[in-house]
Amino acid sequence: SPASVCIVGASRKENSLGKAMLNIMQQMDYRGKIYPVNPNADVINDLQVYPSINALPEIPDLAIVLLPFQMVADALEQLGKFGIKNVVIISAGFREIGGEGIEREKELIKIKEKYHLNLLGPNCMGFFNTAPGTSFNGTFSPTVPNPGNIAFISQSGALGVGIMELAVDTDLGFSLFVSTGNKSDINDNDILEYLYTDPNTHVIAMYLESIDQPEIFRNICRKITAVKPILAVKAGRTESGLRAASSHTGALANPEYIVDGFLKQCGIIRKNNMKELFDSARVLTYQDLPKSSHIAVVTNAGGPSTIASDAIEKAGLELARLSKRTSRKLKKILPVEASVENPVDMIASADHNTYHDALEIIIEDDAVDAVLLIIVRPPVNTTPRKIAQTIEALIYNCAKPIIAIVMSRNDNESGLKDFKRLNIPVFKYPDDAVRAMATLWEYQKIQQRFRRSETIVSTRKMGQTLISGRGAENNQVPLKNLIELLESYDIKCAPNIISAAEENICRFQKSAHDSIVLKIANEQIIHKTETGLLKLNINTKDELLSAMDELKTKANPFLPADVKPLFLAQQQVKGGVELVLGGKRDSQFGPVIMVGIGGIFVEVLKDVSFKIAPVNAYEAKEMLSELRSQALLNGFRGQPPVDRDAFGYTIQQFSLLLAEHPEIVEIDLNPLIWAESQNKAIAVDIRAKVK
Incomplete structure (x- = not known):
């Protein structure tokens, strides 16, 4: 927190940013010194105004610049010469508008580097800090923020203004807000480092439009999420802008899929919108984490509890199975019409004492680790306010999270102030409350995961660099080289031979114990199935010779005139679920791997998970758990189940391969077929593209 600040561009004009900034800073009762700078004023808001930066009586801790963009560079130069080291540039008209704005921002960066400045912005809203004894507001928001324990980092300044405005009438309280703007110097990573040790911040919420320095960002976030949750809304979830790609991985690697996997590896809980973000933030601020996903629902109305039950299942939570002892106790205090199973429907006659007695019984049940308390305004002689007051002693002695759903108009009897005093978040609708409760459990799992996760170190393999074959136009790697590389990482391929000689292929077929598969192996031809260059279920020499003649004829139009068809004969792997492992080198995140349900429908089903390579054993198995087709992985209609530990090892090895071969x-392994007899996924179709 700065002990003194100068506002370059402070103004007497009402409705100007220079006046708004000064007004809000004074409204927050900032205890430091404020030095307005304006050559055309003597006094603003009873403060002495200085005609220039050089006229200031001391070197302030912070300078805030609110000038037209044409004047910003000169002002920054003067600030640097004067010795001010920390600068916030509110002014817009830089990189965000493109063209000349990009050049103007480059000039700011040069000045910043020349004087070793710490620069926030440009094109930002500034920051505030509500810590006790600080109360500094360096934004132009017209709303004084509620103090609290949520830090909010936003790349959009206008969005920050809107959130502050909406938060006034809620129980949202903020420790810190920073608008990062164009992030020409200070970025999310710098702010996160500060928040890691900030005692006033318990939860971090972020609005991201871009992610800078992903590896640094990931390391900082993993450190923070061990002690504080991070929630984020990342803008841009559409599929526009995907480039055409030769591989399945390239076609499926929507930047948002990659971002989603990356944020999970960071330990960040991604939210769909700002409402979900702050619903979850306030629950994480006020409530303990549940020990399990087992939830009890206590209600006085059946409809809302049914909606809550559906939402619980959809969110991956579970209705707790109440013990017989709990049910017997509930029967003694509830009418015969009431339900003593979960959800516990006490019916409309329940009053504040009924809520107290039922809640006391339920939170004592070891099978219950969290409670949703639904209150539809009772027709009997009670109110939500009376209910909150009656359960107060229970709440203070309960370590299990409790969220209230109060379906009532907001008035003196709605109990909102009482629930807030008890640190119980209140929602109007069951769906919103369940989503927030699910976030508590998700963060609990993140903490458990990071306690079990190990760091994987990859080392570039200088002596094993892959090169492309004769298919220079698509830079495909010869199959022989790729198979050798995969097997060096303990990734098993189907027994095979690659040859242009008929006698070699026939010898392989004769020695095979089962059917074989014949494909064209030339690297100039990528997709065999689409071009008909694949033959299955070959059992005799005659079938083999016929298949070779057919494939030769079909392959020749796709090959250069001086290149002969090259055959790949493989032992046919039968049965088992078809999987896919893919990898690509992303321009922002580097090596990215994909795991999913494979085969010819991989791009149709899009049942895939992405993560940044390399991954550890826990992350590898987590990728499998993120797939929708769990029934296939668990064994469906006689198919063998996939051993998740064994395939997780293959995923981990594959991620190392990609990380160590820049x-x-x-690269695509599609499909890999799960072979129960070998307890391995066998790669039967592979391809890789190099630089």
Whole structure:
């Protein structure tokens, strides 16, 4: 927190940013010195105004610049010469508008580097800090923020203004707000480092439009999420802008899929919108984490509890199975018409004493680790306010999270102030409350995961660099080289031979114990199935010779005139679920791997999970758990189940391969077929593209 601040561009004009900034700073009872700078004023808001930066009586801790963009560079130069080290540039008209704005921002960066400045912005809203004894507001928001324990980092300043305005009438309280703007110097990583040790911040919420320095960001976030939750809304979830790609991985690697996987690896809980973000933030601020996903619902109305039950299942939570002892106790205090199973419907006659007695019984049940308390305004002689007051002693002695759903108009009897005093978040609708409760459990799992996770170190393999074959136009790696590389990482391929000689292929078929598969292996031809260059279920020499003749004829139009068809004969792997492992080198995040349900429908089903390579054993298995087709992985209609530990090991090895071979641009193993007899996924179709 600055002990003194100068406002370059402070103004007497009402409705100007320079006046708004000064007004709000004084309204927050800032205890430091304020030095307005304006050559055309003597006094503003009873403060002495200084005609220039050089006229200031001391070197302030912070300078805030609110000038037209044409004047900003000169002002920054003067601030640097005067010795001020910390600068916030509110002014817009830089990189965000493109063209000349990009050049103007480059000039600011040069000045910043020349004087070793710490620069926030440009094109930002500033920051505030509500810590006790600080109360500094360096924004132009017209709303004084509620103090609290949520830090909010936003790349959009206008969005920050809107959130502050909406938060006034809620129980949302903020420790810190920072608008990062164009992030020409200070970025999310710098702010996160500060928040890691900030005692006044318990929860971090972020609005992101871009992620800078992903590896640094990931390391900081993993450190923070061990002690504080991070929630984020990342803008841009559409599929526009995808480039055409030769591999399945390239086609499926929507930047948002990659971002989603990256944020999970950071330990960040991603939210769909700002309402979900702050609903979850206030619950995480006030409530303990549940020990499990087992939830009890206590209600005086059946409809809302049914909605809550559906939402609980959809969110991956579970209705707790109440003990027989709990049910017997509930029967003694509830009418015969009431339900003593979960959800516990006490019916409309329940008053504040009924709520107290039922809640006391339920929170004593070891099978219950969290409670949703639904209150539809009772027709009997009670109110939500009376209910909150009656359960007060229970709440203070309960370590299990409790969220209230009060379906009532907001008045003196709605109990909102009483629930807030008890640190119980209140929602109007069951769906919103369940989503917030699910976030508590998600953060509990993140903490458990990071306690079990190990760091994986990858080392570039200088002596094993892959090169492309004769298919220079698509930079495909010869299959022989790729198979050798995969097997060096303990990734098993189907027994095979690659040859242009008929006698070699026939010898392989004769020695095979089962059917074989024949494909064209030339790297100039990428997709075999689409071009008909694949033959299955070959059992005899005659079938093999016929298949070779057919594939030769079909392959020749796709090959250069001086290149002969090259055959890949494989032992046919039968049965088992078809999986896919893919990898690509992303321009922002580096090596990215994809795991999913494979085969010819991989791009249709899009049942895939992405993470940044390399991944550890826990992250590898987590990728499998993120797939929708869990029934297939668990064994469906006689198919063998996939051993998640064994396939997780293959995923981990594959991620190391990609991380240690930066020459690989894209790589696909599709499909891998799960072979129960070997307890391994066998790669039967592979391809890789190099730089």
